[in-house]
Amino acid sequence: MKKMLAVLLTAILAMSTLCASPSSAATNKNIVEQQVTVIINGKYISFKDPIINNAGTILLPMRDFYEAIGAQVNWNPTAKVATSERNGQVVELTINSKTAVVNGTKAQMLVAPMIYKDRTYIPMRFVSENSDGEVYWNQANKVVEVILNEQIHDGQSPGAGEETPEVNVPIIPDVKHILYMNSARIEMDKAPVTKDGRMYISSYYFSDYLQDSYTQWVNENSLELTISGLTFKFTNNSNEIYVNGEQYKGTEKPFIQSGEMYVPVKFIIDSFKNGGSLRYVQDSKTIYVTIYDYMMTSSFLDKSYGALGVPQLVENAELDGERQLFVSDNPEELIPTIIMKANETLAENHVKGVTSKQHRVYGWHINKLGENAKIGITVQNTSNTALQITDSKGMSQTTSNSWSTFDVGLPLSDAVLTNTLRNAKDSQITVAPGETKVIQAYDIGKNYLLGFTHDFDIRSATGTAADYTIRTVISLEAEPQLEKIHSQAVGINEYAAHPRGVWPSSAVKVTLPTYAVDSAQIGYNISNGKTDHLLTAENSLDTMNGTVGNPGHFGMSYKVDIPITNNTGKLKYVVVKITGRGGTYSGAVKLNGKTYLIPTLKVGQEYVQLPVVRSKNRKDVIQVEIIHAGGSNLPVAIYVETR
Known part of the structure; x- marks a missing residue:
């Protein structure tokens, strides 16, 4: 069926190209090609042709989009009309006409379908919403998420003039729901509620599971909910909501039920600068609430297309700093043949x-055990002196879909570079001789990926030399006792080369050869055969029950100094570009103190360009720090040139 559809769409595209005037859209100065990420039902969709923005409306290449959503299409070459059908929704679009026909009724669009660069383009939001789907746009991150009817989002309000019932309708109250509040997994003891097409949950799910959040009752009818400095004031059955003292009047009506204030989830998400997403998976009764301000604080760099030259090797890279790196990424897939016991x-x-010692524990595991589990970081004191654990902070993310880099890798990388790792609930812990304490624990649902990075310092309370063991442990028990797990580490998965080991430092530092302005572009491979010896299985500080090298330097940062000479006496603009070298790459990069996110790059085809650096002095140094977010095992190359 898919092959037949692809053939049909190819024919349609060819016919539409022949029938269109090549200049019909080429002269439209309002058209801008966009670097936009499109996600349909949780999957990244790659478009061969560019995505365009015409007067503020995103348009997608027709063939790729209809194929992605599984729509059937007919093309009338005489009338230049494309008719699509999906789940009983029939949409007729006419090239260069703003009038569409949906199930026999005329509907107006802001921008008409068009021919651009010999390809047929259709307005994304209009077609998605009229094909039994919904569209969510995150301006800051340039991410479009299309949810088709396989997943149900927070509904839209009824149309103007429709009566809205005041009764509260629980969503299947006899079934316990699971709520993911960013990375926190919660079994809901208070059921979500739909009202007027909106989803509401108790305010305490926000205040108890998001950092820097709390509630305060103003009076018996009004409650203030503060989330990371943003204060909402909700009043029972009132559509007047105050956000930081500013009044908003809409269709949302918070309400009190069983002594709890139920608040509109999507309204709260949309109130944040970077927005977020709300997803409800009906089959598993699971709600996903994501607030991007908590996931990532930095903005994405725009992706550029093209191949850069072959980079040179770097020979002077060395470990930097004293924060020891402990990587727990093998076995990456936790399967019954490797995890054979409950603990x-x-x-x-x-x-x-x-x-005393500084530590970083980096973990990346996928639960394939068929049941929910808990993973923890523990410290066992095997010495005769007490241990003091201080400055304990970290971040974790989970996801159940294939876009792990966006859900997990990028937030972790961003938090490390921006120094926004969150303080642990117990940031200072004393471990007595012979005692074991849990430093941090994480829930991981079945078929979920858990990624985490956690930093902490350990010192002897008496100043005498101490011995201890740090572990990452897993328990499948209903009431796990992670501190009692002292078994030998399970064996590695020899058929999956994910890293596991302990190395002296969590950073690599390198100074590149001096670049003279106006010289030709030059590139350097930051991870290569000359530097990969830093994190091998052989030089792991602990061999456990098997180790695997970390050539991609997961959990580490690259600190790169780029010396610049400018003998021209003039202001020059120096550009730094970054691309992957061993497969798809994404990550975070800090340039002269400011952090940016790198979207997924295809090796040899795409790269990002950092903001231009002004150089007027005879000698300057550009400081770059990079963290890999997942994917490639040989992550990154850096290029320098003069604009």
């Missing part, structure tokens, strides 16, 4: 004879 150790780091 197991995933990886371990035996530390001996130290008075």
Whole structure:
């Protein structure tokens, strides 16, 4: 069926191209090609042709989009009309006409379908919403998410003039729902409620599971909910909502039920600068609430297309800093043939004879065990002196779909570079001799990926040398006791080369050769055969029950100094570009103190360009720091040129 549809769409595209005037859209100066990420039902969709913005409306290439949503299409070459059908929704679009026909009724569009660069383009939002779907746009991150009827989003309000019932309708109250509040997994003891097509949940799910959030009753009918500095004032059955003292009047009506204030989820999400998303998966009764301000604080760089030259090797890269790196990423897939007991150790780091040490634990695991589990970081004190654990902070993210880089890798990388790792609930812990304490614990649902990075410092309370063991452990028990898991680490998955080991530092530092302005572009491979010896299986500080090297330097940052000479006496503009070298790449990059996010790049085809650096001095240094977000095992190359 898919092959037949692809053939049909190709024929349609060819006919539409022949029938269109090549200049009909080419002369429209309002058209701008956009670097936009499109996600349909949780999957990234790659378009061969560019996405365009015409007068503020996003248009997508017809063939790729209709194929992605599974619509059937007919083309009338005489009338230049494309008719699509999906789930009983019939949409007729005419090239260069703003009037569409939906199920026999005329409807107006802001921008007409068009021919652009010999390709047929259709307005994304109009077609999606009239093909039994919904569209969510995140301006800051330039991400479009299309949800078709396989997943149900927070509904829209009834049309003007329709009566809206005041009764509260629980969503299947006899079934316990699961709520993911960003990375926190919650079994809801208070059911979500739909009212007037909107989803409402108790305010305490926000205040108890988001950092820097709390509630305060103003009076018996009004409650203030503060989330990371943004204060909402909700009043029972009133559509007057105040956000930081500013009044908004809409269709949302918070209400009190069983002594709890139920608040509109989508309204709260949309109130944040970077927005977020609300997804409801009906089959599993699971709600996903994502607020991007908590996930990523930095903005994305625009993607550029083309191949850069072959980079040179870097020979002077070396480990930097004293924060030891402990990687728990193998076995990446937790399967019954490897995790054979209800309680197991995933990886371990035996530390001996130290008075103080800085640690970073980086983990990446997928639960394929068929049931929910809990993963924890523990410290067992095997010495005769008490241990003080301080400055404990980190971040974790989970996802159940294939876009793990966006859901997990990028937020972790962003948090490290922006120094926004969150303080642990117990940021200071004392571990007595012979005792084991849990430093951090994470829920991981079945078929979910969990990624985490956690930093903490350990010192001997008496100043004498101490011994201890750091572990990542997993439990399948209903009431897990992670601190009692002292087993040997499970074996590695020899058929999946994901890293596991302990290395002396969590950063690599390199100074590139001096670049003279007006010289030709030059590139350097930051991870290559000359530097990969830094994190091998052989030089892991702990061999556990098997180790695997970390050539992609997961959990580490690259600190790169680029010396610049400018003997021209004139102001010059220096450009730094970044691309992947060993497969698809994404990550975060800090340039002279400011952090940016790198979208997924195809090796040899795409790159990003950092903001231009002004150089007027005879000598300058550009400072770049990069963290890999997942994917490639040989992550990145840096190029320098003069604009």
